[in-house]
Amino acid sequence: MIAEKKGLLKAWFFLICAIVFEVLGTSFLKMKNVILGYFFMAMFIAFSYFFLSKAITKIQIGIAYAIWELLGVILILLVSFIVFKENLTLTQILGIVCSIAGIIMINIGEIKE
Template identity: 55%
Template structure:
């Protein structure tokens, strides 16, 4: 993998982490603080996503962004906010993982 593409993937992962942090702020009690922090991190997420898609196919980048973001949010909801998942939700997450793997396997190589 060329260096520019590896850097693009790094920016994509930064975008994912920023989105997860921003989304996690929605559970806070202080409405002003949560919306300010959410706005900052979601904006950073889109900024880094914009950089990433210059070298990664937009469909692939978006699929990875959404799936990994969803998985990380689920983990935060389980371990930080002590929420739970039912069987159907767990099956849906597994199917989504399989889908993203298939999408990445089918990515055009440059």
């Protein structure tokens, strides 16, 4: 039982790593040096998919992917707002709120075995 919980905790750690690397990779697309930006983007996205593949060994793929995408989008929007001084529109904020509600509903509806 304890080993199973450790495995699940490890899977959630891998999912968080996947999200962080996705955000890093996407953020590098704004580099002025396009070739270098693409290089770092590809490297970080590859790390992201590696960690996502590790996470789905214990987390349902639908749940993991939904959380990966949602938190990735939210963090990328925050990076664009804070680092790149871009604006968030009301529509984007509403979309984030709806996405969060959707992920919560998906997780509540998950069938426990």
